[in-house]
Amino acid sequence: MAAMNTNNLGTSTISSLSSAFLAPTSFNSRARSVPVRVKRIGVIKCVAAPQQEQTVYQTNVSRNANMAKLQAGYLFPEIARRRAAHLQKYPNAQVISLGIGDTTEPIPEVITSAMAKRCLGLSTLEGYSGYGAEQGEKLLRAAIASTFYSNLGIEEDDIFVSDGAKCDISRLQLLFGSNVKMAVQDPSYPAYVDSSVIMGQTGQFQKDVQKYGNIEYMRCTPENGFFPDLSTVARTDIIFFCSPNNPTGAAANRDQLTQLVKFAKENGSIIVFDSAYAMYMSDDNPRTIFEIPGAKEVAIETSSFSKYAGFTGVRLGWTVVPKQLLFSDGFPVAKDFNRIVCTCFNGASNIPQAGGLACLSPEGLKAMQEVIGFYKENTKIIVDTFNSLGFKVYGGANAPYVWVHFPGRSSWDVFSEILEKTHVVTTPGSGFGPGGEGFIRVSAFGHRKNVLEACRRFKELYR
Amino acid sequence: MAAMNTNNLGTSTISSLSSAFLAPTSFNSRARSVPVRVKRIGVIKCVAAPQQEQTVYQTNVSRNANMAKLQAGYLFPEIARRRAAHLQKYPNAQVISLGIGDTTEPIPEVITSAMAKRCLGLSTLEGYSGYGAEQGEKLLRAAIASTFYSNLGIEEDDIFVSDGAKCDISRLQLLFGSNVKMAVQDPSYPAYVDSSVIMGQTGQFQKDVQKYGNIEYMRCTPENGFFPDLSTVARTDIIFFCSPNNPTGAAANRDQLTQLVKFAKENGSIIVFDSAYAMYMSDDNPRTIFEIPGAKEVAIETSSFSKYAGFTGVRLGWTVVPKQLLFSDGFPVAKDFNRIVCTCFNGASNIPQAGGLACLSPEGLKAMQEVIGFYKENTKIIVDTFNSLGFKVYGGANAPYVWVHFPGRSSWDVFSEILEKTHVVTTPGSGFGPGGEGFIRVSAFGHRKNVLEACRRFKELYR
Structure with a gap:
């Protein structure tokens, strides 16, 4: 433990643009350079140069060791x-x-006008609504099911509307807990790995290989057509898989996704399939993992309106947790996810939900x-x-x-x-x-x- | 492990209105009543009555033991x-x-018209905005700081705008991790305890006392004026404290909150102060914990527009993490919270943020x-x-x-x-x-x- 120069602290700005966030290591080492012994509890004094003489209080709460594992900034x-x-x-x-x-x-006007209408309606007795269903509005859940999962056996009550796929990824991690091991495509969207680190599923970052311990990195290269060689992938509990992929832009074809589902089934793994770019598909590849027979028993799918309707700032997405997906004790994953959604979330804002519904109209x-x-x-x-x-x-x-x-x-x-x-x-x-x-x-x-x-x-x- | 009757599964509805969610125990016991041995991996068959003969696949992913601790539904x-x-x-x-x-x-029209205007602006080149700052829009952060924390030394960059206090409570739990112990007022808003259980901070639920293990319940009764007798409260890392209180409606006075801050400081604890009802205060009690000298070194405050502006469905709140608040190693809590907000959240929807800004105008x-x-x-x-x-x-x-x-x-x-x-x-x-x-x-x-x-x-x- 070490005291810190409060002048430094006072000027640090809490913002994603602040370089201070990106250098926890140097921050610590700066702290270490002031060799003052600190009492565990109570107000202590810096014994630095007179102009820096200020009191610094530190709580006795230990920093979460998982947070300390994170490398630099997001x-x-x-x-x-x-x-x-x-x-x-x-x-x-x-x-x-x-x-x-x-x-x-x-954003197309057909969508924003529906949101504006919902806004103004909130000032009327008939149009006002308070807490919505944590899982999302019934009409929107139904529209998502019929638009994206028609004839695939995904039902309205399998859909959980959210404030975006990134947020749902963390809620899924909370659901899985810290005693699972995950696999990711390498390269992949960094929220998968970072949220896994935060949940305590991983080991320390290993500088030599630029990987965290206890994560299976599934290499995706031009040589393998950006689809991992599953024969070399170790069994994990969770497999994050994004197709069309961010960042490589590669989309897995039907045969590859069939292999992936088979691999998950043989290993008893759960796939978290990120289909946030599905509407960008030109080729005849599956738009959703649920096009693959049997996927409902091994896969969750998360998606978003962000890149379809320009909703990056409006915030609206969804996650599909089929009722057929079961933990090893037979307990439905969807029931625990519902509990997370009800306890740690309160539903997406009602105004974006009106926008989502407009997105899925024929004009939208x-x-x-x-x-x-x-x-x-x-x-x-x-x-x-x-x-x-x-x-x-x-x-x-x-x-x-x-x-x-x-x-x-x-x-x-x-x-x-x-x-x-x-x-x-x-x-x-x-x-x-x-x-x-x-x-x-x-x-x-x-x-x-x-x-x-x-x-x-x-x-x-x-x- | 046990197989389940798929007919039961097929009819269970994933909704907060579904009784199935509220009876995990009976669900399990129903499962146990079908004594079929299940292979760890692969498709298995029920050997129940012929009309129930269906295949059920279970993954080999263990259910998160913390989720299983939760009692009934939220x-x-x-x-x-x-x-x-x-x-x-x-x-x-x-x-x-x-x-x-x-x-x-x-919702008053001055607020909804600002939101509607933001909506329609999103259809124009000048009014469109994509991803916003994860911490919230600068103008809104500044308005919250000056409206609620004027002259208290809380600055714009101490404010994190969110989609509501309930959501931030879970993000704070993620920040603290599983190796902390918390205290709650008893009775208190159930999200504190339930999110603590989900994070793995607690023991099992003890039916005899109706409490989870490893949580300090601070009894609040008519006899003690709904303020806990701190001399009997054990030291914890985190103290959740809600004033004006949900559910008792009691508000702590200045002297009591001074005691609370002193208690936290002596123990090196962090207070998470929930002030979601502060604007309902009639008496001359503090509206924020930061009215108490020294609170910035021991307290986080979470609050919400829900009960002020009817935003329960619109979703907008904020959390104050003062830069003066430090973990035991001197690392600022705000830096880790910022990392959580950037990794596990993507900022509140921009439309409610326009509403929040209108709320804090003189007319609003x-x-x-x-x-x-x-x-x-x-x-x-x-x-x-x-x-x-x-x-x-x-x-x-x-x-x-x-x-x-x-x-x-x-x-x-x-x-x-x-x-x-x-x-x-x-x-x-x-x-x-x-x-x-x-x-x-x-x-x-x-x-x-x-x-x-x-x-x-x-x-x-x-x-």
Whole structure:
């Protein structure tokens, strides 16, 4: 234990843009550099230089050891921090962000007008509603079931409406608890691994291999078509699987998903299938894991309106927990998930739910398809650009992400080179796991003129 | 391990209204009644009567033992279930709910029009926004700081905007992890205890005392003025404290909260102060724990727009984690909470945030005060009614809850008696902990005519 200089503390800002969050190690080491013995309880005094003489109180509550395992900041706040630092260095730079996968196009009016109507209705006796069902509004659950899972045996009461897939991933971790082992695609969306670390499912981070202990990393590379060689994957309780994939853009085909379900069944594992990009699929691959026979007995699916309707800030998603999915003692997983949803959550905001319902009307579906079509055109522009420059490019066809290979180079170096020389923010592949090293992810979310301008700059840099 | 009759499974509905959720014990015992040995992996067959012959697959993932500790359902879904059962029994009954504390009055137009405007703006290039800051919009954080914590040294960056206090309570539990011990007021809002059980901080439920192991229950009774005798309270890491209190309606005064902060400081504990009802305060008690000198070094505060602006369905709250609050190793609690918020949450919906900002405008504050004033009139009607009937009545002055004593009787019996004979839904005190036995909580949230009618029926039943 060590006392800290309160002057440092006073200036630290709690924000995802703050570099202080990204350097817990250096923060600790700064603390260690002041060798003052601290009483376990009560007010203590710094014995530093006079101008720093202030009292610091520390509680006697131990920091959660799992939190201390986390490496640096969550990926996307780190990128936001580097972007901010870049803007400080080049205040007049026309920075273009193809980094964090944030939607940019306005939400179709058929959807926002339904939300506005719900808002105004809340000021009337007839339109007012208080607490909704924690699982979501009945009409929306039914619309999700019939739109995305028609004829697949998924019913309205299997659907849990949420404030987004990322939030549900953590609620699923809470449901599973700390005594499970998980597998992830490598590379993968970092919330799977980070939430597993927070729940105490993992060991320490191993710097040499850039992996946490007690997580099975399923390597996805160009060589295996971004589908893991399951014969080399150890049995785990939980398998996180995202298709179409973030970040690689790869979508698993029917045969591959059939293999995955078979693998889960043989091992008695539960798949958490992330289908947040399913509507971006061009090829004839399954849009949901529940297209695979038997999946209801081994899979949960989580999805989101974020990338379909521009709801990244509106916050609306869902998770499917089929009643056929059972723990080893026969207890239905859905009953425990329902308990989590009722105890740790209070349902998605009613206004976004009105928006979700509008999304799934015939007009809403058409409007969403148009937005998705727009981003898919962006994707093609980016793919064509990197192809024309001679890069190996993956993804793009079934997802709004382009996965560009820079063999032999560090992802963060490439990220920095692109940012420094073109003022374009991308995402370093290694941020998604060691399997992403040597790649960068270019997001297709952006205004057309920005995407075209970014591609012009890419051509200038790499031609 | 046991196989289950799939016919039973097929008819169970995943909903908070479903009784199946409320009887995990009987569910298990039903499972045990079919003595079939199950292979650990793979498809198995029931050997029950021919018409039940179906295959059931069970994964090999163990159910989280902490989830299995939870008793029955979360309180409020249980009440909703009993209400539904009552309606089935009396289809024509004019049921009045003074049970779950759900707001009923329309949201003032100054607030909903701001939300509607934000909605429609999302369809424009200028008004569109994607991912917001996970911690909340800067303007809203600043408005919360200046409205509720002016001159108390709480700054904008100490405020984390959320989708409600209940959700933040679970995020705080995730932050603390499983190796802490907590204290709660007894009785108290059940989310504190239930989230602690889910996180694995507790032992099993002890039926004889109606308490979980490894939780410190701080008894709050009429005799001690609903403030615990701290000289008998064991040291814990975390102290959940709600004032004005749900369910007793009692508010701690300045002297009591000073004692509480001193107690926390001497023990090196962290207080999680729930101030969700602070705007209902009539007396000159602190509205926030941060009015107590030194509280910033030992306390977190969580609060909500739900009961001020009728946002129970809109979902908006906040949590204050002062940068002065440190773990025993000197690491700021706020930095870990920020990491939780960035990894396990993605910020509150942008539309409710526009509403929150409108709430804190001069017109919005005035409108909220009018809604609160209305519910306070309801409270007085309920208090006067039970007083006139000769009951000992607590709460009501500083909170929208009336805590009525039925000495020597079971809370659930009184709940059932009132429901059966008056068709009014209340909340049994024992649902908030063993210290609530013999009480019922009557919520003041309701249309005036319903509150008057409920009171008329109470007078008929108990005169």
